[in-house]
Amino acid sequence: MRILVIEDDPDLLFVVACTLREEGYAVDTAEDGDEGLFKATSWDYDAIVLDIMLPKIDGWTLLERLRRMKAVPVLMLTAKDRVSDRVRGLDGGADDYLVKPFELTELRARLRALIRRAAGKSHPVIEVKGVVIDTRSRSVSREGSDVELTAREYALVELLALHAGRLVTRTMIYEHLFGEDDDSLSNLVEVHVSNVRKKLGRDFITTRRGHGYLVRN
């Protein structure tokens, strides 16, 4: 899962990016509205964390321009806590709203919910081919027993499970699993797919040569 964080306060940006990375997300960061809008329109993110008070282009304007092109889930993160501000944010196309100061756990939970909903799965537990994926605890179990996955592997399983029945291209996996800072060696999609197959069974992931991967319902 790849997330863009647009926040002008470097300390806050760092801590948000840090916690999300630890959670297994691929995280991109932007320090002003200009850069944020550019990144948000250039890549497909699973979610965007957006501050309102931003240099160059403020959050409202950024959201308005972004919505003309993309339907990506946006979580607004701001110090403006008046009802009118929240209403404006939600009406402006934001999917959720979080007021500073916030708890990191809440931010993570809201992002999970956003990503789930965007994939059309509102229930936190997804079950595909006997594999149960609990997005709350980011754990996977097969036939009742827990399966240990790395963060990357879990992200891959979750991505495929959220798009169960549909083809997930290599580019999509690439874009959703790896952030802009990830080095190319660890980016090898095939390695992760092979590791997941070892843990969850060979036929969990079907390969469509030349196109990508697929998890059948």
Place this chain on the structure above:
Amino acid sequence: MFRSIRWTMQLWHAAILALVLVAFGSVMFYYLPIMEYRRIDDELTRVAFRVRAGLRPAGAPNGARPGSGGPVGTDFQNLASALNSNNLADAQKAFAQLQKDFPPPGSGRRSGRRDRFAARDGAKTDSADDKKIAARETDGEARREPGAQPNPADSAQSNVAAKTPGNAPANAGGTPTATAEANPAPADFFRDGPGRNRPMRLDLPEDLKASFDDETENPYYYIVWHADGGTILKSKFAPDHTLPEIPVARREPSGRPDPIFRQKGEYREVARQWFGGTNVLVGRSIASDIAGLHEKELMVAAVGIAVLAAGLLGGQLFSRRVIRPIEAISTTAAEISLSNLSRRIDVTGTETELTGLARTLNQMFDRIESAFSQQVRFTADASHELRTPVAVILSHAELALDKQRPAEELRETIETCRRSALRMRSLIESLLTLARFDSGEFTLESRAFDLSRTVGDCVALVRPLADKRRIAIQADLSPATATGDPDRIAQVITNLLTNAIRYNHDQGKVTVSLQSLPAEVLLSVCDTGIGIPPEHLAHIFERFYRVDNARSRKDGGVGLGLAICKSIVTAHGGQISVSSHVDRGTKFEVRLPKAGSRLPGSEDVRHEQEERRTNTLTAGAVS
């Protein structure tokens, strides 16, 4: 309830109204009977004259004067009806006829008037006077010309008298003076003199007497008697009253004895004495007049009460009308609370003093609302500024505690937290400073100090910051002394210099100049930086106002620096203004009162300065 304006108005209104009505009623009640009695008295007098005119010695031929033979009764009736109908022309005609038929004594000679008590012409004078009285009661015109009116009659009388001198013993004094002197009439009962005290038998024409016999047609009665006692004549229905004493000595200035008016039970009477001691009393019952008078008085009282009632009712409606807008204003004002500041009093409709009041109140509400919303915004902005550092501290701590972290990472976290805490501290200090200025708690030191030295110190303080970006600071300081708190002024200067460096281009230039003007000290800080767009210029002294969020926040600013500068300068009685050109630079000017330059009460000077400054600010904003 009675302490309200409405009731006060009402009570005053009622009191004034009642006072006016009582005054008016009193006057009415006083004058109504007077006027009524005067009217009756005039009426009685008129009848008395008629009776008097009909008097003649008893035994004279009935219905005609000797020598004439005219129907005297008819003549009297004509005269009476003419007098009653107030017809002067008819009255004169009837009188002339009467004179012709029954020539009165005396001729029209005026000389006789001077000697009224002369036996010769007393009767004539009386007769002329009678006629005048009659005329007076009918027409004011005739009254004004007493001499002219009787002339034709007089001459006629003279002629008649001249033709019949001494014709009969009953010639009632109608003899011209010359004749009378030569041949005094023995039966002249009007005459003063030897026969004065002798009661004389007198009579009235039968038809005149008869006219008093029917009480329903003629309510009057008469009594004729002599001063020496003894009733001579009495009408049929005359009541048996004691007759009034009429002292002969009582005379009007004109020479006639005073008539006597009196009230006897339900009867009103007038008694008069004519020369020769003959008294005539005429009276009538005035019971119906009294009843009419009471009716009138009742009517006046009723009208008065009706007017009072109408006035009170009108006052009630009027006061309600007057009070209604006041009540509306107070209701609306009561509805305006902190949670609902946007309500306003309705000022549509006609322009009144209350509209002015409402408008003034509305303006006051506007000011309160604006001050309040400014306060709310300030609080919101302040908490907003505090949120980010708190968020940083909170999330960093949370992340650090999440799992086992290497020491290096924890150190970094603690470092970040410290940075955020410092930022919060600086923000809190700024807020406190502003709050103290707002509440007036701030105690400024006030002493004369060398401003050029303070500026020099500040320049030295910021020089490292400038050097880092290779910005040149040029100080052009002429010696100047200002009054105030040097530390606070230094804070202002440092803030302006920091801004000038912060928003300058690298290798730019900052110019500080200090000038001593006649009344004030002018400090200007000029930079060659990015400038401030004109639309922001008017707001830059507002709290938390930022031209660009990125700009100040990255440098640790919270958007309160200039607001604090302004508060400090204003507290010193000075002014701060700004002018700017985008990409060419910004210039801040601070004017402070010179040490000892401020004369007490130099209000106009200050006002002028203020005006000039406002203009500067406006001009700056436009450019």
